[in-house]
Amino acid sequence: MYIPKDFELKDQELILAFLEQHPFGSLAVNGPDGIPAIVHIPFTVEFVNPGKYLEFHVAKENTIVSAISETGRGKMIVLGSHGYISSSVYTHLNVPTYNYESVHVSGKIEQLTQSELKNHLTKLVDSFEANRENKVQMSQWPTDMIDAYMQEIVGYRIEIQQLEAAFKLSQNRNEVDFNRILADLNTGTVNDQQLAKAMKQTKCPVK
Structure with missing residues (x-):
């Protein structure tokens, strides 16, 4: 991924936190025809x-299963907040731009055992149910139902061997223009407001 120096994030702790906060990505694996096989999937971040x-x-x-078997490697692309930045808010003449957060995880892919797959599914459900009032858990479901579903899927893990993070969030703008961009975004859609929040957090990260 091409990353201009101003927008490159190298802090692995912050990148891993971003992945935990954005647990949905697009996995790309080279196919035998030279065209990448791609699937859009939720994931969990594991530290082993x-x-x-x-x-x-x-x-x-899914055709990506055979692609994984052949190559054993892939790239997970995870997007965060993104949105259009109008140059009308700048204090000088300039062109519009687009802000975004993007992380690429590249590495070796290996298949999970059935036991590991079940653990993965349990963690995945628990992570998405964590803030719900009426939580559901896999332990509530009949064993035969879970076993039947598990026969239809394959579990994998991709080792994080290479991390690339581009956070293009107006870091190259002066303080006045940066604050004018924030003010403009905060009057927009929910997505615009989320982008403004990401910009502020990247400018003044909290660890």
Whole structure:
């Protein structure tokens, strides 16, 4: 991924936190025809000494399964906040631009055992149910129902061997223009307001 120096994020702790906050990505794996096979999937971030991984699952019928078997490597692309920045808010003449957060995870992919797949599914459900009032858990479902669903999917983990993070969030703008962009975004859509929040957090990260 091409990343201009102003927008490159190298802090692995912040990048991993971003992945945990945005647990949905697009996995790309080179296919035999030279065209990448792509699937859009939720994932969990796992820390298994000494490695770090993203764990996910796909339908057995998905063509990406054979692509993974052949190459054993892939790239997960995860997007965060993004949106249009109008140059009308600048204090000088300039062109509009587009802000975004993007992380690419590249590495070796290996298949999960059935036991690991079940653990992955449990963690995945628990992570998405965490803030719900009436939580559901896999333990509530009949074993035969879970076993039947598990026969239709394949679990994988991709080792985080290379992390690339581009956070293009107006870091190259002067203080006045930066604040004018924030003010403009905060009068816009929910997505615009989320982008403004991401811009502020990147400018003044809290650890």
